[in-house]
Amino acid sequence: MPVTMQMPPSDSDAALLVAFGNGDLSAARLLTARLGPRVLGFATRMLRGDRAEAEDVTQEAMLRLWKIAPDWQQGQAQVSTWVFRVAANLCLDRLRRSGRSVPLDDAEEPQDGRPAVLAAMLARERAAALDAALAQLPDRQRQAVVLRHIEGMGNPEIAEVMDISTEAVESLTARGKRALAAILAAQREELGYG
Amino acid sequence: MAERSDDDDTLAVFFDAARDRPGDLPDDLSARILADATAVLSARTGRAPAPPRGWLAALGAALGGWPSLAGLATAAVAGVWIGAAQPVALEAFGLTAGPAAYELEDLMPAFDDLASEG
Numbered sequence: 001m002p003v004t005m006q007m008p009p010s011d012s013d014a015a016l017l018v019a020f021g022n023g024d025l026s027a028a029r030l031l032t033a034r035l036g037p038r039v040l041g042f043a044t045r046m047l048r049g050d051r052a053e054a055e056d057v058t059q060e061a062m063l064r065l066w067k068i069a070p071d072w073q074q075g076q077a078q079v080s081t082w083v084f085r086v087a088a089n090l091c092l093d094r095l096r097r098s099g100r101s102v103p104l105d106d107a108e109e110p111q112d113g114r115p116a117v118l119a120a121m122l123a124r125e126r127a128a129a130l131d132a133a134l135a136q137l138p139d140r141q142r143q144a145v146v147l148r149h150i151e152g153m154g155n156p157e158i159a160e161v162m163d164i165s166t167e168a169v170e171s172l173t174a175r176g177k178r179a180l181a182a183i184l185a186a187q188r189e190e191l192g193y194g
Numbered sequence: 195m196a197e198r199s200d201d202d203d204t205l206a207v208f209f210d211a212a213r214d215r216p217g218d219l220p221d222d223l224s225a226r227i228l229a230d231a232t233a234v235l236s237a238r239t240g241r242a243p244a245p246p247r248g249w250l251a252a253l254g255a256a257l258g259g260w261p262s263l264a265g266l267a268t269a270a271v272a273g274v275w276i277g278a279a280q281p282v283a284l285e286a287f288g289l290t291a292g293p294a295a296y297e298l299e300d301l302m303p304a305f306d307d308l309a310s311e312g
Contacts, residue, residue: 033224
């Protein structure tokens with residue numbers, strides 16, 4: 001069953017971007033409040049928890065949005081899709097440059113006995129454990145899983161962000177979830193969902 | 195629709211936990227992003243965006259700007275002058291009798307006896 005979550009109206013994002021393109025700085029403030037936290041969360045997961053780099057990526061992605069604003073055509077794409085695509089590419093570039101990238105070819109079945117990420121609260125433990133498990137996935141699998149199951153995007157939108165087919169998205173998310181489930185299985189009892 | 199797999203059941207609580215933790219945007223990052231927006235806007239228009247107005251300027255704008263404020267000031271000065279100036283025209287009609295023109299019985303006849311007894 002698809003996982004959905006409340007998304008800001010994309011047409012409003014586009015209207016705000018056009019308003020900014022026409023010189024309205026308050027529109028940029030609203031867009032930052034809407035998109036900034038989501039892009040930062042996504043970039044943080046893509047960069048395996050490197051918050052400082054994730055902030056740089058978020059700033060750069062938003063800067064590119066500001067620059068393209070005057071040329072934005074309503075209906076050409078969703079603003080959030082465009083920003084996530086830019087952010088994803090920036091993250092992948094940084095991972096490759098730093099040698100931290102895990103290409104799909106190197107993807108192995110997850111090992112047992114990964115150290116659990118312990119935190120005080122159960123929900124925080126689960127979220128932290130998920131982030132730790134996500135960090136072990138190949139970049140593209142992680143990207144697809146985060147966009148699908150945390151950002152709540154549909155497969156066609158993810159395909160647009162990642163510049164691949166929807167079938168490829170389905171394959172990546174299925175493999176990613178299989179790997180995540182295996183990593184997290186070891187923590188089943190500890191985290192209280194079994 | 196794709197079938198729900200065991201993986202979905204296993205991961206559902208983890209994804210729920212991740213979604214229930216909304217990210218926040220640090221103030222300094224928000225300020226950096228908006229500074230970029232301001233710079234982009236300035237570079238394109240060739241001038242800096244107008245700074246935010248103070249409350250006095252906002253009040254003036256709400257009242258209709260400087261022309262309205264000038265009218266308001268004129269009306270206020272006129273009101274003060276009308277209130278303070280001697281009503282000469284009324285004196286001509288004998289309508290400006292002062293307090294000395296009236297006795298107590300004119301104002302409160304029932305108290306006249308009481309007042310005279312002391």
